[in-house]
Amino acid sequence: MNDIIIETKNLKKNFGKNEVLKGIDFTASRGEVVCIIGASGSGKSTFLRCLNLLEMPTSGDVFYEGANILDKSTDQYKTRTKMGMVFQQFNLFNNLTVLQNCMIGQTSVLKRSTTEAEDTAMKYLDTVGMSQFVNAKPNQISGGQKQRVAIARALSMEPDVLLFDEPTSALDPEMVGDVLNVIFSLAKSGFTMIVVTHEMDFAREVSDRVVFMDEGVIAEEGPPEVIFNNPKNDRTRAFLTRILNKNGLL
Amino acid sequence: MILLDMVPQAEWTFWKWVEFFALDKWPEFLTGAGVTLLISITGTIVGFIIGLLVAVFCKIPVKATDSFVKTAFIKFFKFLMQVYIEVFRGTPMIVQAMVIYYGTASIFHYSMNRLFAGIFIVSINTGAYLSEIVRGGIESIDKGQFEAAHTIGLRHGQMMRHIVLPQAIRNIMPAIGNEFVINIKDTSILSVISVTELFFTSKSIAGTYYKYFETFIITSIIYFVLTFTVTRILRAIEKKMDGPSSYTMLENQDAAVIKELD
Numbered sequence: 454m455n456d457i458i459i460e461t462k463n464l465k466k467n468f469g470k471n472e473v474l475k476g477i478d479f480t481a482s483r484g485e486v487v488c489i490i491g492a493s494g495s496g497k498s499t500f501l502r503c504l505n506l507l508e509m510p511t512s513g514d515v516f517y518e519g520a521n522i523l524d525k526s527t528d529q530y531k532t533r534t535k536m537g538m539v540f541q542q543f544n545l546f547n548n549l550t551v552l553q554n555c556m557i558g559q560t561s562v563l564k565r566s567t568t569e570a571e572d573t574a575m576k577y578l579d580t581v582g583m584s585q586f587v588n589a590k591p592n593q594i595s596g597g598q599k600q601r602v603a604i605a606r607a608l609s610m611e612p613d614v615l616l617f618d619e620p621t622s623a624l625d626p627e628m629v630g631d632v633l634n635v636i637f638s639l640a641k642s643g644f645t646m647i648v649v650t651h652e653m654d655f656a657r658e659v660s661d662r663v664v665f666m667d668e669g670v671i672a673e674e675g676p677p678e679v680i681f682n683n684p685k686n687d688r689t690r691a692f693l694t695r696i697l698n699k700n701g702l703l
Numbered sequence: 704m705i706l707l708d709m710v711p712q713a714e715w716t717f718w719k720w721v722e723f724f725a726l727d728k729w730p731e732f733l734t735g736a737g738v739t740l741l742i743s744i745t746g747t748i749v750g751f752i753i754g755l756l757v758a759v760f761c762k763i764p765v766k767a768t769d770s771f772v773k774t775a776f777i778k779f780f781k782f783l784m785q786v787y788i789e790v791f792r793g794t795p796m797i798v799q800a801m802v803i804y805y806g807t808a809s810i811f812h813y814s815m816n817r818l819f820a821g822i823f824i825v826s827i828n829t830g831a832y833l834s835e836i837v838r839g840g841i842e843s844i845d846k847g848q849f850e851a852a853h854t855i856g857l858r859h860g861q862m863m864r865h866i867v868l869p870q871a872i873r874n875i876m877p878a879i880g881n882e883f884v885i886n887i888k889d890t891s892i893l894s895v896i897s898v899t900e901l902f903f904t905s906k907s908i909a910g911t912y913y914k915y916f917e918t919f920i921i922t923s924i925i926y927f928v929l930t931f932t933v934t935r936i937l938r939a940i941e942k943k944m945d946g947p948s949s950y951t952m953l954e955n956q957d958a959a960v961i962k963e964l965d
């Protein structure tokens with residue numbers, strides 16, 4: 454797997470004097486599922502947000518399909534449509550219905566016809582099991598349903614990569630499963646995905662590679678079996694012990 | 704214009720006078736109320752459009768990659784907008800009316816149509832207030848909405864038009880309605896430049912018969928009916944903007960049903 458789709462080189466991000474990312478070198482290959490784990494505040498979200506330029510990196514480079522997206526010559530808007538993003542807080546457009554949420558990007562950005570956009574939206578709403586709810590407004594559906602619509606909205610743009618930032622952290626426990634199942638089947642269908650998550654069982658099962666972030670650096674990365682069963686780094690071990698204890702798994 | 708064969712008598716009671724004004728002078732009152740409504744509706748709508756344009760313009764992000772000329776132009780324009788807002792919020796509308804109406808007359812030797820002058824003054828005054836209200840409305844939108852719009856590749860303008868403004872406008876509808884009601888009442892200020900709105904008309908009627916209390920009882924009822932009705936209508940519009948409070952589930956993906964929905 455050396456068909457690299459996303460790559461960062463010495464990526465740094467400061468908020469004022471606070472250095473949140475301290476030089477991240479990262480690659481993701483086409484079709485790869487990468488889970489990012491790490492303590493709260495370690496910079497996972499900031500890293501993900503630097504990939505689609507929701508945050509402007511302070512220094513370093515971000516490459517998408519070999520092109521440096523920080524170059525003026527790269528069309529940042531176009532690159533963004535290639536990277537779907539799913540947020541912890543769903544961020545569905547509150548003024549639009551479920552169907553419209555999945556159509557607006559297609560009609561405004563991809564310039565698809567209404568009919569085509571609607572067909573595409575329906576296809577992906579079906580994939581996430583939400584096609585019955587096309588009519589509903591975001592405030593009329595549950596958190597788990599919102600997150601599934603948010604995934605359908607991202608899929609409707611037919612991106613090459615999906616970025617997930619703790620997609621189940623804001624959900625009631627009984628809804629976590631539905632959303633993880635959707636993400637799991639997308640992963641198995643060959644999507645390139647980068648998933649920030651605290652769901653360790655899920656990470657172990659779904660990922661090709663696990664990245665452990667600690668205080669703004671990648672402290673350790675490797676296949677899930679190695680990271681979860683045999684971590685080299687003491688901090689990885691400490692983090693896993695902490696989080697698995699909390700979940701009552703140890 | 705005497706419509707009934709009522710001839711004012713010195714010994715008339717208070718109520719007789721009120722009846723006389725109501726029955727005999729209603730066309731004047733109606734015209735005055737019409738002018739008041741025309742100025743306040745037009746003024747509020749134009750003011751709202753000004754407010755939208757100013758607020759949206761002031762929200763245009765200046766990017767590090769923009770050229771110097773573009774950056775300078777945007778900054779200068781934002782500065783002008785700020786001056787506009789401060790000046791028109793910081794001076795009384797009655798003074799603005801005098802300055803604008805008599806100012807154009809003495810500088811350009813041109814007498815504005817009084818009705819037009821009235822609409823003009825109310826519009827730019829309302830625009831200054833609503834710019835700030837629209838700005839607040841935009842700033843009250845959750846930043847997640849902006850981020851989601853960015854990640855699907857919407858441009859600034861598309862995001863404003865499809866996502867942010869519809870929500871912001873809905874949220875500030877009560878404030879817009881409030882501004883409308885204020886305009887209905889404050890249009891009376893325009894009597895200083897002799898715009899024949901309700902207050903000016905009432906004053907002339909009252910002056911003719913030297914019956915102020917009797918006339919202005921009727922005037923106040925008309926103002927109240929206007930503001931009360933407008934408030935109710937705006938409430939109904941807000942309800943309508945919220946859409947249905949429940950949704951229908953689709954049993955199967957019948958394309959025809961979906962079409963009907965948008």
Ligand SMILES: Nc1ncnc2c1ncn2[C@@H]1O[C@H](COP(=O)(O)OP(=O)(O)O)[C@@H](O)[C@H]1O
Pocket residue numbers: 468471473491492493494495496497498499500
């Ligand atoms: N917009 C911001 N302004 C200032 N500091 C921020 C901002 N976003 C994140 N941070 C800081 O950056 C650090 C990393 O945050 P984040 O990337 O959200 O961590 P994680 O997702 O791993 O919990 C935290 O200390 C946080 O306070």
Ligand SMILES: [Mg+2]
Pocket residue numbers: 497498499618619
């Ligand atoms: Mg986070």
